[in-house]
Amino acid sequence: MMQQAFESEYLSGGYPSYLLIDKAGTLVTKQAPWPWQPDALYKAIDKLL
16 A cells, blocks of 8 residues: 555656655655766756755
């Protein structure tokens, strides 16, 4: 049941999905850059720091 609740709330785009969550545990985006886009991913993370 918890798995379904998480998927419906956070993984609306299907698998794989990449999320960014800030230091406070707040969901920032459901469409984070993919791991093979390191420059874009680092830039998105730097904005949160």
